[in-house]
Amino acid sequence: MSTMTDNQSGPMLAADGTPLKVSLARALRRQKIRAFLLIVPLLAFILISFIAPIGDMLFRSVENGIVPETMPRTVVALEDWDETSGEAPSEAVFAAFYEDMKVAMEEKTHTKLGSRLNYDTAGIASLFRKLRKPMGNIDETQPIKPQFIDAEEDWGDPEVWQTIKRLSGYYTSSYFLSAVDMESTHDGIQMKDDFERIYLTLLWRTMVLSVAITVSCILLGYPIAFLLANLPLRTSNILMILVLLPFWTSLLVRTSSWIVLLQQEGVINDTLVSLGILDDQGRLELMYNQVGTIVAMTHILLPFMILPLYSVMKTISPSYVRAAKSLGANDWTAFWKVYFPNSVPGIGAGAVLVFILAIGYYITPELVGGTSGIFISNRIAYHISSSLNWGLAAALGVMLLALILVFYWLYDRIVGIDNVKLG
Amino acid sequence: MERDDYIVRFENVQKSYDGEILVVKNFNIDIERGEFLTMLGPSGSGKTTCLMMLAGFEPATHGEIYLNGQPINNVPPHKRGIGMVFQNYALFPHMTVAENLAFPLKVRGLSRADCDAKVKRALEMVRLPQMGGRRPAQLSGGQQQRVAVARALVFEPELVLMDEPLGALDKNLREEMQFEIKHIHETLGVSVVYVTHDQSEALTMSNRIAVFDDGIVQQLAAPEVLYEQPENAFVASFIGENNRLMGTVTALNGSTAQVKLDGGGETVGALAIKCGGVGERTQLSIRPERVVIGQDDADNKLSGKVVELIYLGDHIRCRMQVGTSEEFVVKVPNSHAHAALKVGEVTPIGWATDDCRALDVLEA
Missing domain, CATH: 1.10.3720.10 (MetI-like)
Structure with missing residues (x-):
């Protein structure tokens, strides 16, 4: 028992010379593992049925993948557009939008996109639902912007494009702003009109x-x-x-x-x-x-x-x-x-x-x-x-x-x- | 004047909780001013009920209680001005010690300065001057006990009731607190009514003890009288240790009786206290320390067979078979001259007639 003498400094040692803490941890490990195994089923159940769905649900409050994923080209093209100009974006944006929508209509994701945009600016959903009309008559050899606006003049409204540009990121604060009766406009974040507050x-x-x-x-x-x-x-x-x-x-x-x-x-x-x-x-x-x-x-x-x-x-x-x-x-x-x-x-x-x-x-x-x-x-x-x-x-x-x-x-x-x- | 002699008087007080059983049967007592009176008895004997009636928490079913000569049956507890120490102290846990002590002063509308001065003095009295800012939970049992005593005394009541206040303390602390409470009582001259089931506590502290059993006061007397001259078999067996021998009265001669013991047939002399007439059964009561061993100059001489010897330092406890009893205990002082005893030996024993009391027979 020389390791246990009084003049020993440093950690306490067990009889076999290993530090006492290590020895104690080893002795308790079996107990800890058994205790953990006992709670594993409940833990798994809670993780799968409770924490994961709630986490996923809460994540939806900022998630906005649908816009950049459905119209990747438009999002890139819109970067050059000055949303405060008060005019519809350039021909390049419309061309990119046309390409994106061709894909989207094939995959039938355009109405979903419309609904998402509609949460921020009412009326956009119907524009996207009626997209078949302008898209169907496009002559690809001619400039696309005038054809679009001729077929459906609302596509020339800068507010539509402002909404798209605002929501072009993968994450958005727009849901939270709505939840406190605020909105983000090209003038910045402000309270909604009185009659829209709820x-x-x-x-x-x-x-x-x-x-x-x-x-x-x-x-x-x-x-x-x-x-x-x-x-x-x-x-x-x-x-x-x-x-x-x-x-x-x-x-x-x-x-x-x-x-x-x-x-x-x-x-x-x-x-x-x-x-x-x-x-x-x-x-x-x-x-x-x-x-x-x-x-x-x-x-x-x-x-x-x-x-x-x-x-x-x-x-x-x-x-x-x-x-x-x-x-x-x-x-x-x-x-x-x-x-x-x-x-x-x-x-x-x-x-x-x-x-x-x-x-x-x-x-x-x-x-x-x-x-x-x-x-x-x-x-x-x-x-x-x-x-x-x-x-x-x-x-x-x-x-x-x-x-x-x-x-x-x-x-x-x-x-x-x-x-x-x-x- | 009666008013000056007695602080509390119980007159024919009865108490029943259910209308069928009397917990207290016809209780009469006069408690003198400045007295330390203990109500002693086994649990369920009615002693705590009497205390609660005095404090005002239980109404008397019949009879009248007087405080300072005034009937108090219709006076609510908070107007009686009686201090009380509870079994588990009942210190208010949400207040500090000082706030606990100030509580009775504040409800009486004392000024802040007066409160502080009195609280300080009370804390000094119980030797806890630094503890005013602590919570009761941060104090040890003995300290809590002292605070409870201080709180019951801080508003200077004439009468303080204590309901088994030392029951929760360990033995050493209990003995220390017994002296401390006794000391406070003597210093302040306050009257104390103390309830306990611990007879040694009662003997140490009291001026007088009322021994309760079955809702009746069996004997009310000073401690030494209670111990040395018990008036009946219950008191004799409840206070201190006692040897009991059963027998039949054969002759009455003034204050002494001749009693023929069961089994052995020997006849001994005893003081006739409560033994009835010739031919009736009686229980003889002799304190273990009054029995002498191995001497032949005693009034009564018998012999006993040693069954067990227990060495206790200052004395040796010797259990003997005497007559039909195997539980006859003799305390042999551990002196140079003490008899050398061996288990199984038969040895002569004896006692003075004055030390042996012929009492009633306990039904058990």
Whole structure:
């Protein structure tokens, strides 16, 4: 054991002379490999089914390969064109465009290209759909530009070519600009016209409604969680089933039952009318607006507030409140100065959970939100399934994700994520 | 005046939680001003319930509790002005030590300067002057305990309740804290009602001890009286170690009784404390340290067979068979003159009649 003598400097050595750290790592390697093998199936599943598709989707928010790939010659020729001149580009550009489109029409990619360009400048899609008309009658021995403009005068509009030039790169910021109601023109980046703005309003509304839902969940959930945490176990278990019941009921069923209750011919309005509180003409508009969204989503997300609150309140020893009272605090002071501060981690956890769930909610606002109560996620769904503008959908999704991360960061700074207790 | 003598009076107090079982049966006690009174008893004996009724957290089902001569059954806890130390200290985790101590002062509307001065003095009293800025979680158990005591005393209550405050500490710390609390009690002259199930704690600290069992005070007396003159078999067995011998009373002669032991047939003399008349069963109680070995000048002489010897340094613990009991323990002091004992040997033992008490028979 000469290696273990006291005057030895340098790393500790194991009995056989190898450094102790190496020896320890070797001993632990088998364990580590086994632990890794155990998580491999889940890891692979998550990678394939979750991380990869989301990554691909998010990448679409900047990806713009279709323009340079479908019209390589035009893109090169347009480099020499001064887009601020206010005139259509030169004959060379039209010639290159003609060559590109011959290929594109054979491959039938020209309408896709048109749709892509149409996201930035409305009307271009129809130009490309009707491309067969100018292309079919071109005399290749003559200059192409006048023939094009004669057949379809919109091809002489510099705005069309400005759009093409702007989008000629493999990557674009245009989806993100659209997502914040901005556009890039030859004068630079600027806000869209008032009547075209939609996403910032929608984003703001999503946040405001989510905050409203979170606050109403706190206000409604806190007393219930308090009751549950302080009742004898038998009673609280029965009540807990009532809290969990919504979890076991389909989201659609719950939302639909709110429709039954809230609609103008619904239970609440009928009752108020039959009691004479409202007259038949003055029925309340309780749904297809923000009220409907807030009411239904508060109900649906309430368990996510109650459960973390309950589990935190369970850990608050009743002796704290007793101690406060024995020290001279009345019921309210004992609650406010002692019980409430200790329940804040539960409020924090519940609020984060409810807010993050609310900000990305889709089904309920879709069903009861009407036009004024829909969320940004409904717009994302529209672009995914109806307008097929996946790039914009992806950009909106990235923004939503970034927003949640910002809130998470803010929350960590203000409350401290260590203070969050989920159970 | 009664008001000056007693700080707390329980009058015929009963408590039931479910309306079927009385947890506290007819509790009467007068607690003197400046007294350190301990409620001692096994768990479920009703001692904590009595403390909670005094603090105001549990209403009395029947009877009246007086504080300074005023009935307090309808006074809420925060208006009783009683300091309390809880079992697990109940220090507020979200406040620093100083904020914890300032809490009772702030709710009483004291000025900031007064608060600071009193908090500082309280921290010095429990020898933690540097700890004001720490959180309770950053303190050791003993330190938390001292803060809890300081918090219960900082608003200068006349009465402090302590509910098994040392239960969570290890043995050495517990003994240290016993003396510290005792010392604080003596310095401040505050009245203390202390609840514990640890009899040595009760014996060390108290002026008087109320021994609880089954919702009834079995005996209320000073520690030395409780130990040396237990009034019934429960107290005798609960306080300290005790040898029990069963027998039948054969004669009563003033304050002494002649008792015929079971099995062996020997008759011994004992003080008649609670043994009933001639012919009734009785339990004799003798402290292990009052039994002498190998001497023949004792009032009562018997013989015992040594079953087990345990060497404990200052004394030797000798378990013997005496009559029908195999659990008869004698503490033999480790002195030059101590008897040389061997396992299996039969040796003469004896005790003074005054050290042997004839008590009731415990149903067990």
